[in-house]
Amino acid sequence: MYNCAVILAAGKGKRMKSVIPKVLHKVCGKEMVNHVIDTLREGGVEDINIIIGTGAEKVKVNTSSKNVSYSLQDTQLGTGHAVKCAKEFLKSKKGTVAIFNGDAPLITADIVKKLIAFHEDNNFTATILTSIVENPYGYGRIIRECNGEVKKIVEHKDCSKDELEVRELNAGMYCFDVEALLVALEKLSNNNCQGEYYLTDVIEILKNDGKKIGAIPVEFEETMGINSRVQLAEVEKIMRKRINLKHMENGVTLIDPDSTYIDSDVVIGNDTIIYPNNVIEGKSVIGEGCVLYPSSRIKDSIIAKNVIVQNSVILESNIGENTTVGPFAYIRPESNIGKHVRIGDFVEVKKSTIKDNTKVSHLTYIGDAEVGEKCNFGCGTVVVNYDGKTKNKTIIGDNVFIGCNANLVSPIKINDNSYIAAGSTITKEVPEEALAIARTKQINKEGWVTKKGLNK
Numbered sequence: 001m002y003n004c005a006v007i008l009a010a011g012k013g014k015r016m017k018s019v020i021p022k023v024l025h026k027v028c029g030k031e032m033v034n035h036v037i038d039t040l041r042e043g044g045v046e047d048i049n050i051i052i053g054t055g056a057e058k059v060k061v062n063t064s065s066k067n068v069s070y071s072l073q074d075t076q077l078g079t080g081h082a083v084k085c086a087k088e089f090l091k092s093k094k095g096t097v098a099i100f101n102g103d104a105p106l107i108t109a110d111i112v113k114k115l116i117a118f119h120e121d122n123n124f125t126a127t128i129l130t131s132i133v134e135n136p137y138g139y140g141r142i143i144r145e146c147n148g149e150v151k152k153i154v155e156h157k158d159c160s161k162d163e164l165e166v167r168e169l170n171a172g173m174y175c176f177d178v179e180a181l182l183v184a185l186e187k188l189s190n191n192n193c194q195g196e197y198y199l200t201d202v203i204e205i206l207k208n209d210g211k212k213i214g215a216i217p218v219e220f221e222e223t224m225g226i227n228s229r230v231q232l233a234e235v236e237k238i239m240r241k242r243i244n245l246k247h248m249e250n251g252v253t254l255i256d257p258d259s260t261y262i263d264s265d266v267v268i269g270n271d272t273i274i275y276p277n278n279v280i281e282g283k284s285v286i287g288e289g290c291v292l293y294p295s296s297r298i299k300d301s302i303i304a305k306n307v308i309v310q311n312s313v314i315l316e317s318n319i320g321e322n323t324t325v326g327p328f329a330y331i332r333p334e335s336n337i338g339k340h341v342r343i344g345d346f347v348e349v350k351k352s353t354i355k356d357n358t359k360v361s362h363l364t365y366i367g368d369a370e371v372g373e374k375c376n377f378g379c380g381t382v383v384v385n386y387d388g389k390t391k392n393k394t395i396i397g398d399n400v401f402i403g404c405n406a407n408l409v410s411p412i413k414i415n416d417n418s419y420i421a422a423g424s425t426i427t428k429e430v431p432e433e434a435l436a437i438a439r440t441k442q443i444n445k446e447g448w449v450t451k452k453g454l455n456k
Helices: 032-042 054-064 080-085 109-121 178-186 200-207 231-249
Strands: 003-009 046-051 071-072 096-101 126-132 141-144 150-154 168-178 213-217 280-281 297-300 313-315 343-352 361-366 367-372 381-384 393-397 408-410 412-414
Touching: 003 032, 032 046, 032 054, 032 096, 032 109, 046 054, 054 071, 054 408, 080 178, 080 200, 080 213, 096 109, 096 343, 109 126, 109 168, 109 213, 150 200, 150 213, 168 178, 178 200, 178 231, 200 213, 361 367, 408 412
Parallel strands: 003 046, 003 096, 046 071, 126 213, 280 297, 297 313, 343 361, 361 381, 367 393, 381 408, 393 412
Antiparallel strands: 096 168, 126 168, 141 150, 141 168
């Protein structure tokens, strides 16, 4: 059976009070609509159409890598109208179409599979995803027949006294037979106080045509939608808990899961220990046996195994095995740090390569440089890579020793096995095995303090 899906993502999201379209607000580092797309794909649905409206171009840009198609709802006239806007996508298809909400990112692949299987195994024309809750106030109720099939959906304000006692609510997600849905959509009316076309009315139309309607309950948490910043925070907390639980079950130690923030696409190897207040973002990959001490930020970076990071920032960079970073280090994008390297406190590395067994222990800036193996940087070394107009490159060979408070003025090359004297400003190439000294001779002026009247 051919399956496809439609994602409703055209709403304004007025309560978000944002210039960003609601479905592009991020949950655990990923736009909520992209969570839904990825979940559908994981659930086995490849052919996906997104109903766009408010901020249509922004939604397209942020989903362009997902291989989806789009339908435009230029005016928001209800959920039924939104699906009607996808008629071109649906009209040549047969089989099942799943309809999900772009603002409900907590849905799981297991639920997608379960919904479609339940729908098809029971030969339902429509199947509604529902939840059973203690307090269903404000939600439409699912009213069932004696045989368990759905009789109707009744909005809260229209419920009778007995119907108000029903605790099964409509989650607003469905499966339909495509051909039957298209026929029912043509019968939809906007003859209501809102003047809108409701997808829930399709259920009544199909029922009146003698079609079988099913419903399958899932946990309310799975179907939670986001309409405000408060709900965004609630959903973020739930998803963060899921993510952290997955990593712990895979062999990662989180000292305090409640204060550990890991994005949804992060990969972490087993036996890694993560202390509180770490933020790991984007598509970062953390190897096995690492230790991330408190309060670091790692984004879109690859950290090899047995790395130690202390209170540092690593952005879009690679860190080799058995390297230590920090405390208070800043690894800027496009940096590649080798194995057994020491990047110490208050060290900044920008768009540079540092090869194996090199030590940069403290108070140093390395920018636009290639650094060889087994080098040693003294405290206060600065690679002077910017001349006020362009960024220039420094090349440092293997086994180079750089004394404290040295300036390497780019572009420059420091060859293998050379030494830079402390306090030097180097502007010319340093030959192999040479000692470079670039500082004035010390002069002591006896009695100068007294002559100047500066005694204290």
